[in-house]
Every structure is written in C-alpha cells, then in structure tokens.
Amino acid sequence: MGGIPTNRFGEVVYNGPEGERSCAGLYAIGEAACVSVHGANRLGGNSLLEIIVFGRACGNQVMKRLKQHRYHPALDKDCWQKGVERVESWLGELNRSGGSDCNIANIRLRMQTIMQEHFSVYRTDEVMREGVQRLETLAAELPEARLSDGNRIFNTELIEAMELENLMSLARVTAAGALARIESRGAHARDDYPDRDDTVWMKHTLASIRDEHVKLDYKPVRVRPMTVESFPPRKRVY
Amino acid sequence: MKLVKDPGSARSGFKDWYLQRLSAVVLAVLLPLPLALLVMVYTGQVDQFGLLDIIDHFVSRLLHTLLIIALIIHAYMGLKVMIEDYVPIIGWRVSLIGAMLVVMSGFGIWWLAIIWAWGG
Amino acid sequence: MSEMIALSVFRYDPEQGDKPAMQAYKVPMSKPGMKLLDALNYIKWELDGSLTYRRSCGEGVCGSDGLNINGVNGLACITPIAGLKQPIHVRPLPSMQVIRDLVVDMDHFFDQYRQIQPWLKTETPTPEHERLQSPEQRAELDGSYECILCGCCTTSCPSWWWNGDRFLGPAALLQANRWIVDSRDEAMGERLDQLEDSFRLYRCHQIMNCMEACPKELNPTAAIDNIKRKILARKS
Numbered sequence A: 001m002g003g004i005p006t007n008r009f010g011e012v013v014y015n016g017p018e019g020e021r022s023c024a025g026l027y028a029i030g031e032a033a034c035v036s037v038h039g040a041n042r043l044g045g046n047s048l049l050e051i052i053v054f055g056r057a058c059g060n061q062v063m064k065r066l067k068q069h070r071y072h073p074a075l076d077k078d079c080w081q082k083g084v085e086r087v088e089s090w091l092g093e094l095n096r097s098g099g100s101d102c103n104i105a106n107i108r109l110r111m112q113t114i115m116q117e118h119f120s121v122y123r124t125d126e127v128m129r130e131g132v133q134r135l136e137t138l139a140a141e142l143p144e145a146r147l148s149d150g151n152r153i154f155n156t157e158l159i160e161a162m163e164l165e166n167l168m169s170l171a172r173v174t175a176a177g178a179l180a181r182i183e184s185r186g187a188h189a190r191d192d193y194p195d196r197d198d199t200v201w202m203k204h205t206l207a208s209i210r211d212e213h214v215k216l217d218y219k220p221v222r223v224r225p226m227t228v229e230s231f232p233p234r235k236r237v238y
Numbered sequence B: 001m002k003l004v005k006d007p008g009s010a011r012s013g014f015k016d017w018y019l020q021r022l023s024a025v026v027l028a029v030l031l032p033l034p035l036a037l038l039v040m041v042y043t044g045q046v047d048q049f050g051l052l053d054i055i056d057h058f059v060s061r062l063l064h065t066l067l068i069i070a071l072i073i074h075a076y077m078g079l080k081v082m083i084e085d086y087v088p089i090i091g092w093r094v095s096l097i098g099a100m101l102v103v104m105s106g107f108g109i110w111w112l113a114i115i116w117a118w119g120g
Numbered sequence C: 001m002s003e004m005i006a007l008s009v010f011r012y013d014p015e016q017g018d019k020p021a022m023q024a025y026k027v028p029m030s031k032p033g034m035k036l037l038d039a040l041n042y043i044k045w046e047l048d049g050s051l052t053y054r055r056s057c058g059e060g061v062c063g064s065d066g067l068n069i070n071g072v073n074g075l076a077c078i079t080p081i082a083g084l085k086q087p088i089h090v091r092p093l094p095s096m097q098v099i100r101d102l103v104v105d106m107d108h109f110f111d112q113y114r115q116i117q118p119w120l121k122t123e124t125p126t127p128e129h130e131r132l133q134s135p136e137q138r139a140e141l142d143g144s145y146e147c148i149l150c151g152c153c154t155t156s157c158p159s160w161w162w163n164g165d166r167f168l169g170p171a172a173l174l175q176a177n178r179w180i181v182d183s184r185d186e187a188m189g190e191r192l193d194q195l196e197d198s199f200r201l202y203r204c205h206q207i208m209n210c211m212e213a214c215p216k217e218l219n220p221t222a223a224i225d226n227i228k229r230k231i232l233a234r235k236s
Ligand code: SF4
Pocket: C156, C157, C158, C159, C160, C169, C170, C203, C204, C205, C206, C207, C208, C209, C210, C211, C220, C221, C224
C-alpha cells in the first residue's frame, strides 16, 4: 500500500540484472511497504492485513535473520559523510542571500499548489504535462533555498528543509508516473483515458531519480495467491 | 535518561493511605459528639456537673481515647505526606518525620493520661 | 486588513545561553475556527523561521504539541484562537527541562511510561486464534486507550512537580490501569506489586489538575483511584 516494493516477508526488493533481489537486512512494512496485495487503491480497513499478516511475517523474518547474523557487518568508514554533508550544505549556506520567495515554506507551498492544480482528481495529458514542467522548474530552484535558522540544537527548520527535499522527489516521481500511465485506475482518473487497461497497465510503476532525471520502470502485479484460487480482476462498477 | 538502577517498588504506602481514610471515618463519626456537648453547654441544657458526669462515664472515656488516637493518626499521616512532598532532602525528611512522631505521641500520651486520671 | 492576533511566545536559545524571554508576535486571523497551531505555523513560515516547537498530525492525534497556553496545558492544534484571551501566552509544558523555545525534554516522561510495562503479559499458551474480548470487556478500556501521551496531565500535577523523579504521574498511571483492566492481561498481581509504593502511586492526592488539563477529556484520577481500590481489595 506504500511505495517501497517488498516480498511477502517484508524484505525490500529491487530489480537487478538477474531479476528480483532482496536487500539483505532492509525491511519495510505497513504504510511504507508495497507487498502487492492491494489494488491500485488501498481500501479503508485493509491496513489490518498489513499489520496483522505482513507485520507478523516481517517480525518473524527479522528474528530469523538476527539468529544467523548477530552483529552488523562492518560499516564503510566514510558512510556517515553523505548525511553530514547534506546537513552541512543547508547550515553552511545560511548567509548567502536569497529572496523571501526562496524560503522553505514558500517553495513547499508552491509545490503543493502545483500538485493541487495539475494532479488533482481528474487528470488530462495536457494539464499534467504542464504540471511536470512547472514542477521540474521548481525543483531546480530548491538548491537556492536558504534557512534562516543556523542553530544546531533542535533545528526544526532544517528538518523541514530536508523533508521538503524528500517531498519534492516524491512529487516528481508521482507526477512522472501519472503522466506516463495512459489509463484510469484507482484514484488515477483520466478524462482522456477513462478506461482501465489491464493488458498493458496492470503493473506497478517503479521510479528513480538518477542524474537529476526521473526514470520509470515497471514491475508486475502479483495476482496469484499461493494456496487458494485467484479470482480475475474485474471492472469496478457502482 | 533511562533509570537503569531502578530500585523497584517499596511495597509501602497502602497502610498510610488506608489508615488516613480509616481515621477520617472515625473522626467523622466521633468529632460531632464533643461539638454537640459544647452546644448543649452553651444552651444551658447541661450544667457543669452534668458535663463532668458525661465526660467521666466509662463509655465517654473510651470514645474520647478513640478520638484522640484517630486524630493523631490522621494528623500524622497528613503532615507526613506534606513533609514528603515539600522536603526533598532525605536526611531532613526523615528527621522531621521522626521529630513529629515524638511530639505527637508525647502529646497523645499526655492527653490520654489526663482522660484516664479523672475522678481517679 | 484582517483582524490581528497578539501572541507572546516563550523563547530560549540554548546556543546563546541567554535567559529565556517572551517575544511578541502579531498574526493575521486567516480563517474562521483557526487554531493556535496555525498561528505558530504562520510565525515559523512567514515571520521567524527560528521559532521551535513540536507538531505533527495537526489534529490532536499524535500528542506532540502539548503546550502551556495562557497558563493552561493543552494541544495547540485543537485549541481555537477564538476562545483565548490576548495576547496569548504560549509557554513550554511546566516543570520540564526546556531544550529550545517550546520544546521540552520528554525522556523522563516516556521512561516512566516504560516503567509500567505497557504491553500485554500472558502466561496461558497462545491460543490458535487471537485472544478474544467480549464487547463489555472491550468497553472497560474506554477512557484509557484514547490517551495520546501528550504529557499535559502529568506536567500539570503538583505532586509530579515535587516528586516527579519517583511519582509516576497521571499519564503513566492511567496506562498502568489500562493494562490492569484489560481482560486479556494476566499480570495484574505483578503490576500491582510494582505500583504499590508510597511514591510511585500514593503521591496522588486527588488534586484533579490532570483531569482538567487532559485535551482528550480523560480522567486519570479515576484510573488512579481504581488502582488503589484493586490494592485495597487484595489486602482486605
Ligand atoms: S489527581 Fe493525582 S495525578 Fe491528578 S493532578 Fe492530582 S495528584 Fe496529580
């Protein structure tokens, strides 16, 4: 129901050259994970499935792994650097001038407005295409943003700034994924493609940002239960 | 910070709480009696000899004793809690409670001695 | 011009180490039903990015923005501006160590929560399916499970101010009672043993500040009373 692909043990998976692989020791559950059991839209109350079934399965898997691997593998000795650099790049550039529209709250508000205007309930190619463009322009502005608070103790503005970086990435992949999906499914309702297209589009979108560009990939939906008969997907009618 | 050396429960406190409530009940029943007596004296329903007769009676002495004990227990528990609340230093806390105990029991014994010495 | 709201907010900057001070702000009344958190957000996002406070859900569910508002503890996100006398005095939760501005150190508070061992303890073997509860047994938990551990009650309790190192405080005791009344929990005796202490439990003098302060309208005093009754019952 979330965005991180996992297998049924809660282990995070990725598409390697030899097919699906799990990242040893990395887990995701609940709101974060996508075990591929819900439809395009996780229905209210179905989160119990995530908690009770996959939460437990994941817990068992963690215990199993911990029995085999009692200690962390040695960490790369420079592994902290990226994180520190990220924080320092925000704190270090305090004094560089930027207009008042360069503050975190302002960029966040503009991002929210774009998402609201271009990726709301009913979508069309034209509107979304423009939205993707506006969003990419805004994302390019983000490195210009400045903090006003340089304090190193409980700096919530710094946290908001880093959250904004994450949100911006999510907005970009959401927008790109939506534009590429030429059908209507779940909460993705397009006026120009009102029908669901199971032959082409019954698949998960996988997105990544490499070299500042959004790249899309796809992954099949698991439709075959292990022990019971599966029932074929049907059109949702009211 | 996590308190690693947690000393655990002292398994105490119930008795204090219970005695305070119990003594409160005894006080609620017995305290109106001397007050009623006082009112009767003021209104002239009882004269000096009548009053002495009543107080001298064995049952009165017994109730009086009960009243004093309950009063002292109740006051002791109440003041102890206040000392524990407001005196944070353990040494002071313990000495103050000890001193209070001595003064109060001395006072109680003195009063009881008076009650039971009357009329010989 | 829209109507302006006057606030006076507690500021403390640990890096400067200066004395804390109250700072005045003016914020426009932007919408009907505006909450105090909206005003704080306006300050942070439009006027002064260094103002520091905790918040998350914005709707009284996460318990992170417990503050002292005009002298009364409550959650900023569900406190309407309309009912508040101005200037609105916003301070951190009383008796707590301030980390910065309105942010206080909650470690000890959560440590006390941990002390009551807030999880289901059982001895009977795990049944094949779940441990069931009747609707009546489930109803026993009403008034306890809603607690969001915001700390508004505990930090308003004079007994906790004086003896917070040992007295568990209303929030932790409400939770202790939540497990005592849970029909599935099998460790009532052990829990009562742990609580029977003139400081941990009996420091509560029924001052009832906690009940006044609770933004979820829970009654920790009644819960504490219930624990005392349970101890009384097993003694007499
Ligand atoms: S009722 Fe007890 S816990 Fe609540 S404020 Fe009063 S002393 Fe504290």
